[in-house]
Amino acid sequence: MVPTAMTIIDNDVAEAVQKLFSIDRLTIGLLLIVIALLFAVFGWMNWLQRRYSDTVDPAMIRVFNRRIVAWLTIYILLGLTVFLGPLTTLCFFLGVSFWALREFVTMAPTRRADHRTLFWVFFVFVPLQYILAAYSGDRRWFIAFAVLIPVYGSLFIAARIAFAGEAQRFLERTAKIQFGLLICIYALSHAPALLYLDLIYYDAASGEYRPWEQTNSRLLFFLVLMVQLSDLLQFFWDRLYGRNLIAAPINATKSWEGLVGAALCCGAAGLILQWLTGITPFTTYGAAIMGMVISLMAISGTMTMSAIKRDRGVSDYGTLVQGHAGVLDRIDAICFAAPIFYHLTRFFLGAAVAG
Amino acid sequence: MNQSQKLTSAILAITAKLLSGATVRWRGSEPDECQRVYFANHTSHLDALVLWSGLPRQLRAITRPVAAADYWSAGRVRRYVASCFNALLIDRHDISVRNSPIDIMLREIGNKFSLIVFPEGSRSVTGELQTFKSGLYYLAKKRPDLELMPVYLDNLNRILPRGEVLPVPLLSCITIGAPIWLHQGEGKDEFLERARQAVLQLKEEQ
Structure with missing residues (x-):
């Protein structure tokens, strides 16, 4: 039979429906339980705050609530990953990494001479690490993913700062930027990279x-x-x-x-x-x-x-920048x-x- | 302003906000449509744009950053950008009694617009606050009804320092303080120092 437009659409729909039912029901189920629990705690905390407003420290509740909201976001996003594929999660973690590095560098004062090094860090190493994370399932690319920042990144940062020509506090400045890149970008990129592992x-x-x-x-x-x-x-x-x-x-x-x-x-x-x-x-x-x-x-x-x-x-x-969490x-x-x-x-x- | 300028202006404001990650804090004042002069420390080419985009949208439409004509009218792109954020361009090299920048500013703002000025005159290299040029004093003297708002811009010198072209997207902070006015019989130097201290105080408060 010659496939007509209609049958093609039918096949697509059938495939989508099949995909929807073959999703990882266990993960979704557990996610829903955790999300429900978090909502329950959130509601309970707010009730506690209203009921015992004079004895419960409101600052503690606020800290707790903010934490719960952050967790909820992550779980809801994890749920979406099951439907939309790993790229969504990867992009989310890229955003988080980028913002965390902004906070880190803002807090750790750098010098004028470090400006161009920082530009490289933000606009080359950050996206590159996450692109490599998306290919880290492949053996060859995995090695690139694993060494980009510890090898290329840390040597580059030291050399680029030297090229900028300011010797004052050289080791300290190098270490600051290397550490920020290692923690905020390299370490965190391993979370979405889990999605690309090939396991037994x-x-x-x-x-x-x-x-x-x-x-x-x-x-x-x-x-x-x-x-x-x-x-x-x-x-x-x-x-x-x-x-x-x-x-x-x-x-x-x-x-x-x-x-x-x-x-x-x-x-x-x-x-x-x-x-x-x-x-x-x-x-x-x-x-x-x-x-x-x-x-x-x-x-x-x-x-x-x-x-x-x-x-x-x-x-x-x-507290560095009020209003941001x-x-x-x-x-x-x-x-x-x-x-x-x-x-x-x-x-x-x-x-x-x-x- | 035509449609494309309005669109560019909105895009500029969003880009500036994203790039500078700016938090805006009003300390002892609130956003208001009355005529004001925001005066801030100057360390980066981004200063005017970031402060302007940190204001609420209704205020952006009636606030004009005063900018150097030699920089902002060089080239078609800069000129277009300047027109989008409604910059008031002042020629720093052609200042005379007849061509007084203060008179130009007062004529341009009429009784509707607010201004953003950088009384240090040029960008500070070290990040320290330099002494103020006298323009602010004459503005206050000729238009005593204007609210003079001290503003401290933090960290923008690290986002785009003097002499760099490419910005690094760190986080910054805009602190807007309580308005000051020229006191009765206050001298020029006295007033300028008081205005400078008002900015410095915002720096220490954070």
């Missing part, structure tokens, strides 16, 4: 590795969920059992009890989630270890960014967790492992 999983029934055929949004979902869970758990552990502060001059609330408690709880959460739903390609214990690693990295990120803030004498990146404050934990999670996953379950 250990099939316990047959005792061998098989290609993992689920959508990679699950990995990103797992990462984001664990980072935020760790954030939340630390908050409660610190409040309830925090006795020994890790480093009081850096951060006045983070305690050893919070660190251990949050890491253990995240491990347990990873274990239970994997056992109940099998959402990740990890084994049950693998998921538990990943949960712990993510939690420890998240705390490390928060502590590192606190150190920078203390050094610069600001309490929040948001302070993107860097929201992403410090995920910036540290994403590259480690990515590389561990790739090391143990990258498709090349099975050969």
Whole structure:
């Protein structure tokens, strides 16, 4: 039969419908649960504020609410990724990275002579890193993605500043820009790069590795969920059992009890989630270890960014420019967790492992 | 203004906002359509454009940045851009009693427009606030009804420093303070120093 315009359209529609029903229902289901929970907490917080307006500190509620709104945005975006493909998420993270770097460089004073170096950083290295992230599923491009900023970027920055001809505080200026690029761009770009990984999983029934055929949004979902869970758990552990502060001059609330408690709880959460739903390609214990690693990295990120803030004498990146929410404050934990999670996953379950 | 100028003007305002990431803070004053002179520190070619685009849209339509004719009328693109943000071009080299910039400004604003001026005269190299030129004093003297609004522009010298062509999109901050007026019997130097201090105070407050 000769395909007419009508049948072509019919096929397209049928395909779209089929695609809609073959979507990753588990991820969407879990996302919806998390989003509903967040909305519930949001409503509860506002109710608390109205009901006990004289006893509850409104500033704390405001901080909490802002955090929840940021999380909601990320989850809703993750949901969209399942429908619209990984490019949407990649562009979102590119925007976040770009804004975080603006905040970082604004806060870390650079000198006149660094202007052109910064121009290169913002307009060449930032987009290039994210373009490479989109091709990081390919082995050859993966290497370019992994070394662009640590190798080309850091050498270029040092050389370009030298070429600009101002020797004062050379090492300090170089380090500032390199660090900003490493944290805000390089580290964060590993979160959307998860979507392009080609993975295998250990099939316990047959005792061998098989290609993992689920959508990679699950990995990103797992990462984001664990980072935020760790954030939340630390908050409660610190409040309830925090006795020994890790480093009081850096951060006045983070305690050893919070660190251990949050890491253990995240491990347990990873274990239970994997056992109940099998959402990740990890084994049950693998998921538990990943949960712990993510939690420890998240705390490390928060502590590192606190150190920078203390050094610069600001309490929040948001206070630099009033009215903006302070993107860097929201992403410090995920910036540290994403590259480690990515590389561990790739090391143990990258498709090349099975050969 | 024709349609294309209006469109370009809107695009310019959005671009300037995106590029400068500017937060606008009104300290001790509110946006208002009364006639005002916004006077600010000057460190970058972007200053006039960013301050202008930081104002609400209704105010942008009636606010004219005073800009150097030698820069803004060189070339067709710059001239067009200047016409879109309604710049009032003053020739810095051809100043005489008969061709007084103050008279030109007062004639141009009539009783409708507000002005954006940079009383330091030229862009500061170091970022420090230089002494003010006397123009602001004569404006205040001839039109005592104008509200003189001190403005401090922070970080624009890092976004586009003197001598650079390509901007780096950092974040900046515009602080607009409470209006000042010329006091009865106040001398020129005294007034100019007071105006300068008003800008400096906004810098310290943030």
